[in-house]
Amino acid sequence: MAVNKTVLEVTDRIVARSRPGRETYLAAMRRAAEDGPARAHLTCSNQAHAYAAMGGDQDRLATTRAPNLGIITAYNDMLSAHAPFESYPARIKDIARRMGATAQVAGGVPAMCDGVTQGQDGMELSLFSRDVIALAASVALSHNTFDAVAMLGTCDKIVPGLVMAAGAFAHLPMIFLPSGPMTSGLPNDEKAKVRKAFAAGETDRAALMQAEMAAYHGPGTCTFYGTANSNQMLMEIMGLHLPGASFVSPDTPLRHALTDAGTETILTQTALGDSYRPLYEIMDERAFVNGIVGLMATGGSTNLVLHLPAMARAFGIILTLQDFADLSEAAPLLARVYPNGLADVNHFHAAGGLGFLIAQLLDAGLVHEDVQTVAGPGLGRYTQDPQLPLNKPLAWVPGSTSSLNDKILRPQSDPFQPTGGxxxxxxxxxxxxxxxxxxxxxxxxxxxxxxxxxxxxxxxxxxxxxxxxxxxxxxxxxxxxxxxxxxxxxxxxxxxxxxxxxxxxxxxxxxxxxxxxxxxxxxxxxxxxxxxxxxxxxxxxxxxxxxxxxxxxxxxxxxxxxxxxxxxxxxxxxxxxxxxxxxxxxxxxxxxxxxxxxxxxxxxxx
Incomplete structure (x- = not known):
């Protein structure tokens, strides 16, 4: 399918508008890549400091050219979505060792929860926490001992902040490894009814607390389609997740298999091997257009209208509100997930999820297929679903060709509304x-x-x-x-x-x-x-x-x-x-x- 005329026009004007800054940016990234693996330029003392605590991995780090994977983690156990990341570094290190490589936690970044700070003074730090995260991740990666990076983050400001930092180190291959959504609890519309009743003085705080705890009840992202889950959609449609990785719940065999596969994938893409795939080749103007179209087609969070321009500038790309508006006019609304409907993201995923949605957008020519991704060239890979058959390895199979619930997810030929959200x-x-x-x-x-x-x-x-x-x-x-x-x-x-x-x-x-x-x-x-x-x-x-x-x-x-x-x-x-x-x-x-x-x-x- 030919690319939609509006999508092409918006992409072309972003390219033209961004050209001076983007060319300067790409030249800097190529120079960094030409310098080769950064560890080769460190002194013996520099390297000894970096490897001192690595135990049995010290010799491999010091004497071989095996890749070293840097892990940036937003783990804390106050955020339900980030608590699962506690076990990720050990798992990633095990996979790296099996491949003859190494992995280190390069650093941690703060991760605050807007759900905790809503209406509180702390909310006035929320947006700028994104920029703190970008700075903190950049400090961690500035040690220059890494050949690739795994980013562990999910929620509202964390993913945009990590992407902004990634722009400064985009000569390295990078992958985002999500934690997935919590299982469904009290339906979001029922929770909203209790909140309204409390605001109107029709119920007491005990009933409100009971409803809130029933809605937010376990590890994983909150199940409504807010900023955190909009982030996950973006990382997938922009090619920074493995296909189908966004909405698999924490601590399940498939979730673990996707984390393992993501680690294996990124370790094969370093400059030490034959399949070098730096991040700057993935994050181009087409990838950002695809992200905006995905946001519109799913009725995603307005917070991303703030974050995407900041994320794009980290890669030398300039977005405007008119870009968002024009792509919204071109992209039909294909999903209804709370607050835009009654379903949560687990229901969306079960109805066909991002694989079906991306296939529909490709069929309509509303996204660019000819992009690079962590999974390889072409967005068509993201129409596939990951499966973990009993006693068999992880595999990707063709995704659903029809919606399994048209109250949640529809084909582009029969959208909920003809324009985006x-x-x-x-x-x-x-x-x-x-x-x-x-x-x-x-x-x-x-x-x-x-x-x-x-x-x-x-x-x-x-x-x-x-x-x-x-x-x-x-x-x-x-x-x-x-x-x-x-x-x-x-x-x-x-x-x-x-x-x-x-x-x-x-x-x-x-x-x-x-x-x-x-x-x-x-x-x-x-x-x-x-x-x-x-x-x-x-x-x-x-x-x-x-x-x-x-x-x-x-x-x-x-x-x-x-x-x-x-x-x-x-x-x-x-x-x-x-x-x-x-x-x-x-x-x-x-x-x-x-x-x-x-x-x-x-x-x-x-």
Whole structure:
């Protein structure tokens, strides 16, 4: 199938826009590759320090040309998705030894859980934790003792941060080894009902706690299609996972077999052998376009609209919101996974999963097939499913040719909707995005008076006081990256849902983020320029008529004197101290706009 015209046009303009930076980047990666294995350039003292704790592996490291695999791990046992990584290094080292190679844990990176920090002060460190992860992983790999890298990370900021670090070391082969989703617990829609009942004062905290624990009950990623599982989809469709690896649950024979196979695969791709496959050959403009199309076709997390531009810049590639918007118009919505439907990712996987979805996108010409991947050339490999027959080795077989549940997953000839899950909004309030896949058509045009707030708590207090009853465009400002680190405001979802259910026209307009698990409320998010930079939100007043037209992509303040007002300011001192926030002023002061990824690591780049 020929590649779709819009996909080609977007790819071509990304290539043209990125050419100067991409050529400089590729030249640097090729120079690093030409230097050969970095360990060869270390002194004997350098190497002795690196191998001192390696026991029986010391001789192999010091006297042979066997590859040495670096492991970057985001393990901690506070995150359900990352707890399974505890056993990965020992397993990876065993596989490496069987192949005559070695493996070392190069370093660990922090991994915070947005589910724990939602509505808490720690959420103001969440986005910038991505950049900390990128820096920490780069420090670990700077020892230059590795011939390939295995990245162990899954959740919201961890995968983007690891990818950003990978861009600086992309002359090395790299693979991402996931942990997989937890088994299904209390259905997500049932959990959401309890949350709304608690917000409305109709149930008590004991019932809420029982529901939450029944939903989040074991190791693995949370089962809704939020940022963590959107990350997994991206790593697979961009060719950084083995085919079918994303949604296999932890601590199962197939999960272990895929980890083993991933280790074996990456160790065959080093510059020491005949099948050298550096990461920079995989992560090109086509791979990023494929990732965006996958995000749209699955109704993925809006957080990736922040992360993908930052990830791309690490490889010398520049993405814009218009790229996302145009690909969203071209890509039909083929999946409905909570919050865009009732199913969770385990149901999605059982219905045919990514193998079926990628096959449909290939058939429609909506993704590039001629890409490089860790599994070899061609995205067609990712239409296959891994299987582990009894007493037989892991094998890949043709994936399902039809959906096994058309309420969850559909062919491109019969999509849930003809366009993807994202819309680019523009108007006199700036640029923003809205996720439409879970917003009902009757809620996509909102014209309502503004109610202006500067904290989530103030919104909830107004709701409890009964002063929010009525149509309202909830304006939550001073929540951009320069103001307070751009926290998610997912904690408002139950409150705003109650108001919507009462029949009011409700919208959220903010320069902050919404969780990947949100979606029923029309929410114009990532508004840029942000309020802290004297963006348009700084001129909004209570009662201003706000018009959000998601179908036509517009967001405006209709007040006649809006453009001529003096911008408001805010005292944000309380958001800059406590819970470590005082240490992040360098990040806040240097963050790029949300449209560029909100990263302090690329300040000054165009």
């Amino acid at each position: 994202l819309k680019h909004l523009t108007g006199n309030l700036g640029q923003s995005i809205i996720k439409l896949s879970a917003v009902k058509p009757e809620h996509r045009l909102i014209e309502a008076p503004a109610r202006v707030f500067e904290t989530q708590d103030a919104v909830i207090d107004a709701f409890k006081a009964g002063t929010l009853d009525g149509d309202a465009a909830i304006v939550l400002r001073f929540h951009g990256p320069q103001a307070n680190g751009m926290p998610e405001v997912h904690g408002l979802t139950p409150t705003l849902s109650v108001l919507q259910d009462r029949g009011y026209k409700i919208a959220l307009v903010t320069d902050g983020r919404m969780s990947g698990a949100s979606g029923r409320i029309p929410a114009a998010i990532h508004l840029s320029p942000e309020t802290m930079a004297q963006g348009p939100l700084a001129r909004v007043r209570d009662g201003d008529p706000i018009r959000l037209d998601a179908e036509h992509g517009s967001l405006d303040n209709l007040a006649p004197d809006f453009e001529n007002r003096t911008p408001d300011t805010a005292d944000l001192a309380t958001s800059h101290t406590g819970t470590g926030r005082e240490l992040f002023s360098l990040f806040r002061d240097n963050a790029t706009p949300a449209t560029q990824g909100a990263s302090p690591l690329f300040k000054g780049e165009t």
